[in-house]
Amino acid sequence: MPDGVIVKALSGYYYVKPILNGRAVTTIGQKAIQCRARGVFRNRDITPLVGDHVVYSLTENGEGTVTEVKPRHSELIRPQVANVQFAVLLFSLREPDLNLGLLDKFLVHIEHAGLDTLICLTKQDLVDNELLDKDDPITYVQELYERIGYEVIVTSSRSGAGQERLKERLAGNICVFSGQSGVGKSSLINAMMPGLNLETNEISMKLGRGKHTTRHVELIELENGAFVADTPGFSQLDFLEVETDELSACFREFAPLAANCKFRGCSHLHEPGCKVIEARDNGDISLGRYKNYEHFYAEIKDKKRRY
Structure with missing residues (x-):
């Protein structure tokens, strides 16, 4: 059965373009194959996504069925x-x-x-x-x-x-x-x-x-x-998938500083010997970015408490 990549998902249909050696082989303007997904995916709690590399089979009416979703390297x-x-x-x-x-x-x-x-x-x-x-x-x-x-x-x-x-x-x-x-x-x-x-x-x-x-x-x-x-535009995002102890690693400028903090697992909010706070006070990192970090940290704690 051929391999493909899902280029669109809409109203229960998955639109798949054939791929060869990891690259799409169709030309611009050529239509993707309209596919349904096998019911087994629902039983396994798997939802195919746009960008998924999949295996599909063709049906008699020119459409197709997604039979396998290959492992993802990012999501x-x-x-x-x-x-x-x-x-x-x-x-x-x-x-x-x-x-x-x-x-x-x-x-x-x-x-x-x-x-x-x-x-x-x-x-x-x-x-x-x-x-x-x-x-x-x-x-x-x-x-x-x-x-x-x-x-x-x-x-x-x-x-x-x-x-x-x-x-x-x-x-x-x-x-x-x-x-x-x-x-x-x-x-x-x-x-x-x-x-x-x-x-x-x-x-x-x-x-x-x-x-x-x-x-x-x-x-x-x-x-x-x-x-x-x-993609659809968003006016706001939540932090349900991010933990408080993961947040500082998402601020690139914090990473080299955090390794030298006095306490392991430093939150960079109030601990003595915190190199991130020291850099903030010295003007070595953006005060605006640091304030956003404080705000996000509090938002994550509040959402985890409620959910």
């Missing part, structure tokens, strides 16, 4: 995507305004999943030039996160800025596009793949956030061999 909870090689987190500079607290929350989830991350700042064309002269948010964010070790790309779907660099980074990889609602994920993919025409929508100025134009997860094949998962 995201939100969005639910398997076998992603890295994540692209998209956050807009305007409409909605850049939310670094939410960006850090997304980074925690991606780090916890063990994926590398590329930060993509969108809507560069909406940044007011007078504000740039006074207080440049692009330079601030780039310096903050590049110092930690993240790659930051600034893009604009209208002007085309940053798109070629982003396409080069995506080439040959399976990656997930995610971020806050209304930041322009679908618009950016449309700009990189003319003719795709993913549904987009304008930002809700009354609510200050975007409408959810992407309602399901789907792998989109680009001309350079990349598969991009365009």
